[in-house]
Amino acid sequence: MSTLRDNWRVIFLVVAILVSTFALFSPTVGSQSPIGEDNSSQPAVGEDNSMINLKYGLQLDGGTRIRAPLVGITAEEVEFNNESQRVVEQQVAAQLDGADAADVIARFGAQSNTVEVTIENVSDDELRTALDAAGYAHGNVRDGVTETTRTETVRVLQSKINEAGLSGGTVQQVTTATGEHFILVEVPNRDRQDVLDLVGERGTVQIDIYYPTTQNGSRVYETREAVLTQSDFTSIGTAQEPQTGGDGGFVPVSVREESAPAFQQAVVETGVAQPGGSRCTYMEDGGKNSTDPCLLLVVNGEVVNAFGMQPSLADGMRSGEWAKAPGFRLSTRNISEAQEIAINLRAGALPAKLDLSGSDGGTSSYISPSQGERFKIDSLLTGIIAVLAVAGVVFLRYGKPQVALPMIVTGLSEVYILLGFAAAIGYPLDLSVIAGFIAVIGTGVDDLIIIADEVMAEGSVKSRKVFQSRFRRAFWVIGAAAATTIIAMSPLAVLSLGDLQGFAIFTILGVIVGVLVTRPAYGDILRLLLTEDR
The missing domain is CATH 3.30.70 (Alpha-Beta Plaits)
Structure with missing residues (x-):
């Protein structure tokens, strides 16, 4: 029992390694998907059909990155x-x-x-x-634009990406050192044009009424705009193809109870819900000679479809029964339009468009999956080289395997624990995070060298009491250095500064893991190997 109590720090390190192993390799961790995402057709980012649960960011998996300000x-x-x-x-x-x-x-x-x-x-x-x-x-x-508009834009874009099933796509607001605000969109495994098509438009959907009226004895057509807008729709169904076949599509929707009476009155007043229904020819003649009133489906300011009303629905409108269970289908010319409308209705309209012209610092880039694979290999080689370089220096410095080997193993276990943490929370690895891991290796071994030098400063140490005294002095130095690192990195971790944020977060986590887990465990290992009264 006393042995367990004396070496609890080493046991704690072993437990942390086992927990990280579970996070890295357990299928129960890797199979989970973010709420709201549909991963039925695409593997989650970083899965890559592999046995490890690490997720990879854009730089290591390939995909599209768009950074743009908002127009306004x-x-x-x-x-x-x-x-x-x-x-x-x-x-x-x-x-x-x-x-x-x-x-x-x-x-x-x-x-x-x-x-x-x-x-x-x-x-x-x-x-x-x-x-x-x-x-x-x-x-x-x-x-x-205002901060509220930027926040709302991030929410809507993230919803659009989730609704489109683009697994692993992220949206965040970033601020430059000069105070400029940008929206950063990253979507792995998708080419540039697909992402631009999704986020480049505001995503507005509304219903207008195009109807005939008489002015100065002549028949003319007017448009009553926005009789239904996105906020008026609820219970948005899934885009579907017609059961009879063909190229069309539709989205079943319900109208909010408070909006239904006004819409019902509008279609009756304009003649869309006339006895026997209405037949719309708006799309056939360009909206110039339609004989019946039409409902226009307007997406991003453009009419994508126009339709009349079936006799049964028109009768329900005129009798007032429709408003008691308000619902109908938004018909489209093809299934892709129906899918776009469903996404826009669920996500909502962007309060402002992204400025994709590039004139105000906006950029977009595409990293191919093959290039991402090369980055993975290069990152792995860089990590191996860093470990070998550290190992060589440590052996040259001490020449004692009982000091150097635990130092290297303990330092690597720190990185392994961080990898497990990244897998557990689903944090995507990119080049900045890899740089943070390399920084953790360097600072971690520095601290372990401080411990070894302090403990062995006056030659070999036989007494456990003397060892503990020297270790405490070394640990105070390490603790002060760790606090300095955390304070220096905290602004980078909190501020939305793009890649620097991931580097700062994992550098801080590495310092915390080192102070709480790996440095104390290394001290216990040295005590077991160097002292006689263990």
């Missing part, structure tokens, strides 16, 4: 004159050419109210002029 300008300290946000958005949009209410975001803020315009080619002066014309006093007008 913001006016601060805007006085809303006791008007609602929606009214402010409509009034400001009316003063801007080519803008509608969806392109303007009015927000009540704790510090000040803001108005954001999220379309391209609107200057600061144009926004000032629009606010003045609409009667809203304001303060500073600047480039960029």
Whole structure:
């Protein structure tokens, strides 16, 4: 019992290694997928059909990375004159050419109210002029959008990636040292164009009504816009192909109870729900000579489909029964359009578009899977070289296997524990994390050398009491150095600075594991090997 008590630090190290082994190789860990992702058709990132549960990031697995700012300008300290946000958005949009209410975001803020315009080619002066014309006093007008808009954009993009089944895709906000804000999107195992198609559009979906009316005795057509928007839909179904075959597709949807009566009234007033239903020819004649009113399915500002209404549905609309169980199908011309609509409806519309022009520091890159494999091999070789170099220096320094071998084994066990931690939480390994591992090897062996030098500073040590005294002095030095490293790396770990974050996180974890697990265990191993009264 006393032996176990005296050597509990070594036992703790062994337990940590066993736990890491479980995390690295247990199928119960590797088979788990992030909530909300569909991995039925693609293996999870880093699985690679291998026996190890490590996940690899973009640099080691291949894929697409997009870093781009958001399109928009913001006016601060805007006085809303006791008007609602929606009214402010409509009034400001009316003063801007080519803008509608969806392109303007009015927000009540704790510090000040803001108005954001999220379309391209609107200057600061144009926004000032629009606010003045609409009667809203304001303060500073600047480039960029608010923090709330950036956060919402990250959420929507992550939802779109998850809904599209792009396993392992991540979205985060990064800030440069000069204060510029970017959205960083990384999707492994997907080429650049596929990712651009998914994230490049705002993903707006709405229903308009195109209907005939009479003006000055002539028959003309008008459009009643946004009779249903994304916020009006609920219970979004899965994109499906028609059972009768063909190239079409549809998405079953339900309409919220509070929105259904207004939509029902609109289709009756405009004649879409006329007796006997309506037949729409909008897509056939370009919307110029349609004989019946149409429901237009508008995605990202473009009409992707138009349809009339079946007699049974029209009867339900006119009688008011439909609003009691509001649901129908959004029909599309093909299944891919139906899938895009389903993704957009579930994820929501982006509050602002990504600026993919590259003019404001935005970049996109693609790493092929073969190049990622080369990076894996190069990283492994670099790690082996680092271990061999450390081992050679240690043997040259001490020349005693009982000192050098435990030092090398203990240092490598530290990296092994970190790998197990990465596997357990599903953190993807990339080049920055590998650099952190190499830094951990170097700093870890440095600390172990401090221990060995302090213990053996005055020749061989026979007494356990003397050993413990010298070890404590060495450990105080190591603890102070560890605290300095953690403090220095903490800003990099907390701030969203891209690759530097992974390097900082695993360097800090390596220092913590070293101080709590591996350094104390190495001290116990040296005591067992060097002292007589063990």
